[in-house]
Amino acid sequence: MSNTSLTRRGAALAAALMSASLVLTACGSDGDGTGDKTAETRSVKADNGTIEIPVDPQRIVTIGNTNLPFIDLGGEPVGVTEVSASDLDVLPEKQRTAYEAAEIVGSNGGEVDLEKLAGLKPDLILVQFHSNDWDKVGKRLETIAPTLLWGLDTEWKAFADAIAEAGNVADALSRQKAEYEEKVAKIQETYGKIIDGTSFVDVSRGDWNDPGTFYIADIGCSEIARDDVGLDLPEAAEGKDPLAYESLPFEQIGGLSKYDVITYPVDAEGRPAEPFVPVVETNTWKALPAVSSGRALGVFCPGNNSYGPVIRYLDSLDSALATLPAKK
């Protein structure tokens, strides 16, 4: 048999298989009425360019830091990447159910099982992770479904706006925004006199910190308390790394005595967060003026990447500030 003949037969076989697969795909349509809407597209801007995505995406996969912000807006992704146990622990029940109903398609780093992801037949992929991870898998994600990328430096409110727009959950975002602004205004109004002229410092410690070290928090929830609520909290000089990046030895706990009020991390029940326990157990901490006078406030920060957890943080901050004596 000649090579030409083999090639022709192969081409005919391939054509037959492609036709069959197209027919089967058409037969496999679920006919739920969303076909028209998902077929329509709109343009969305993201860090990887202007992308055409479905008007009303139905099968969304979230990767990296987009998981919980999308679920926080009421989204129900079909696929997610892993989130840490500590993040899952503080998730409201409904959101946890939504997370657990989704298929896990990768670790909480940049590792994504592309075959598994493609098997979910997503119509939109939302991604926020390190640019190195994007370099590894970005192009391949884009061949599976329209993919939107946001860098890790995206400001959290802009990030929430973008997720809501992409996932078509803008109504939930509007409600959360209104609640957030109301809470901020209430705190400013209620504690304005206490806050004015009072120096605060937010300290924390993660389980990644070396034993015997802590850090001054100036990003995350602390940033919200400083920039939105108006607490006088320390921040890094312009152009410098955040203070939170610097691990300080316990010996420097004494330096906190210059602040009027100290805030520190607690869990949902109000107990010092586990990694922070070694700090509160030191004699130096106990001897701080703010601590001995009841002006060390435990504040619960379940997250700072979307409005839901930030609103819970504001509730905790509100309760903590309520324990401070009024200024005469």
Added chain:
Amino acid sequence: MTALAPRQDGPGTETVPGPRRRLVGLVVALVVLVVLLVLSVMIGSTAIAPSVVWDALFHSSTGIDRFAIRDFRLPRTIVGLVVGVALGLSGALIQALTRNPLADPGVLGVHAGASFAVTVAVGLLGVRDAQGYMWFAFAGTLIVTLLVLALGSTRQGSSPVVVVLAGVCAGAVLGGAREALQLTNPDAFDAMRYWNAGSIVGRPIEVVWPILPFFAVALILALAVSGPLNALALGDELAVAQGVRLVRTRVLAVIALTLLAGGATAIAGPIGFVGLMVPHVARWIVGPHQRWIFAYSILLAPSLLLVSDILGRVVMRPGEIPVGIVTAFVGAPVLVALVRRKKASGL
């Protein structure tokens, strides 16, 4: 009077100090160590007046700075002293045992065993505090060293070369297993970043007490084998001719150095270089006399560790650099300078 005596293991072209100069040198090393101990309590990332330091040490007064001295600087200094002594002596033992001036306790898989055990503790068992790490590290060290000894023993007995090869193999396998565990468990990777660098910050004094009995046993064993190790430096046959029991000597030496290096690693994480460099320097000073090398190593190693720790506290204020990193930066240039100035010491 200068008390120089011909070097016993060389062709007679080199001279080494006699007992009096060795003793004077030892006293100088002791004074340097005491000065560094004082400086370690006086100097930190926070400026505290000497009067406050004095008050904190010798009076039961309270106050933030006094607590900082008593709770942080003093324990840290004691931990540095104990870890330094252990690393120096274990380094001297392994170099004498293997007759290899480039050996350090790591070649027996000490660090690999400790690191693997701590990774298992952190990644699989959720251990997160320094005291928790300690016992896993210590157990990991002991188990791996026993394994290495078993692997390195043949029917003809245990040869240092085979034991070292077994140690290197065990280290490679455990290093790979540790990496695999850390890659599949990013939380463990995060938690272990600083432990792997080697640090004495934040170790409460309570971590030292349970390890001290092991160090005491190791010290006695080290003294007991110092004589036979001198004979071993001349070669197995000559050592046997002098009445040295090879297997007994080697086993006791391995037990001693494992207890020392394992305990030090358990407390502070893997700190390399001290166990490699200090015995070198000691040998240059006193020649091939194990008891003197041991004594000098016991004094010089904590000095190197403490001076590195003090530098690590002040060069990046308000943060700090782990002592394991500074030790390499301080020690490497000193060692290179010495190597360039002097003929490398034989064993």
